[in-house]
Amino acid sequence: xxxxxxxxxxxxxxxxxxxxxxARVQPDVVCLQETKLEDAVFPADEIAAAGYQFxxxxxxxxxxxxxxxxxxxxxxxxGNPFYPDPQKRLLLATVDGVQVICAYVPNGxxxxxxxxxxxxxxxxxxxxxxxxxxxANPQLVLAxxxxxxxxxxxxxxxxxxxxxxxxxxxxxxxFQRLLALGLHDSFRLxxxxxKAFSWWDYRMLAFQKNQGLRIDHILLxxxxxxxxxxxxxxxxxxxxxxxxxxxxxxATLAD
DNA sequence: ATGGTAGCCGCGCTA
Numbered sequence: 016x017x018x019x020x021x022x023x024x025x026x027x028x029x030x031x032x033x034x035x036x037x038a039r040v041q042p043d044v045v046c047l048q049e050t051k052l053e054d055a056v057f058p059a060d061e062i063a064a065a066g067y068q069f070x071x072x073x074x075x076x077x078x079x080x081x082x083x084x085x086x087x088x089x090x091x092x093x094g095n096p097f098y099p100d101p102q103k104r105l106l107l108a109t110v111d112g113v114q115v116i117c118a119y120v121p122n123g124x125x126x127x128x129x130x131x132x133x134x135x136x137x138x139x140x141x142x143x144x145x146x147x148x149x150x151a152n153p154q155l156v157l158a159x160x161x162x163x164x165x166x167x168x169x170x171x172x173x174x175x176x177x178x179x180x181x182x183x184x185x186x187x188x189x190f191q192r193l194l195a196l197g198l199h200d201s202f203r204l205x206x207x208x209x210k211a212f213s214w215w216d217y218r219m220l221a222f223q224k225n226q227g228l229r230i231d232h233i234l235l236x237x238x239x240x241x242x243x244x245x246x247x248x249x250x251x252x253x254x255x256x257x258x259x260x261x262x263x264x265x266a267t268l269a270d
Numbered sequence: 271a272t273g274g275t276a277g278c279c280g281c282g283c284t285a
């Protein structure tokens with residue numbers, strides 16, 4: 016079973032790339048972020064034709080999440096009951112007995128800003144909700160754009176990014192708190208090459224220079240981590256014409 | 271050098 020996550024930065028623009036990628040990689044579950052589409056205009060027919068059922072929680076212009084699955088989705092829940100939020104950033108669905116949570120964590124803009132405070136409050140509420148969800152069903156995947164580079168290994172220039180947004184101590188502490196709940200960073204279950212990133216700024220030829228960060232993650236609860244046989248970043252998508260600024264990430268689970 | 275680019279029912283905002 017392959018579980019994947021991709022911040023597509025507009026599903027309208029990226030739909031052809033998503034369909035190509037689904038056909039090539041054949042993931043079983045896909046979490047999408049920044050769909051930037053209201054549910055009424057979600058490309059349901061194209062996704063169904065690709066062989067996926069889906070649930071979506073979107074809005075115009077900003078945010079928006081969706082979960083696609085080859086199997087059926089049940090017990091769908093939008094948002095975090097501990098943190099009512101008009102921004103569409105969280106979607107839970109159960110697939111094959113596994114709770115799949117698709118997350119688009121706030122970016123935070125700048126350390127100390129109002130958006131940064133929102134990000135930290137949002138992450139605090141996420142941890143509280145996850146504690147409850149894990150108690151209800153220990154089979155859980157949390158996948159998405161976390162907007163946090165957990166470690167200096169996940170940053171192309173740790174000195175330049177030291178203490179900056181996406182890398183600050185408080186953000187990293189919030190990420191560690193998720194791990195402390197019993198979640199595991201699937202990518203780090205395996206030996207990985209240095210300078211493996213999932214996001215590169217559109218500006219300054221960042222991708223060409225591999226000036227990126229690893230901010231997209233698939234976290235697995237312990238029962239699922241013990242079934243995990245591999246993790247990957249699909250950076251080739253970033254080379255396409257009109258790419259998302261994020262590459263898809265995936266984790267493979269044994270049956 | 272606070273720049274640069276991409277997306278959006280743009281006319282600034284978010285990333």
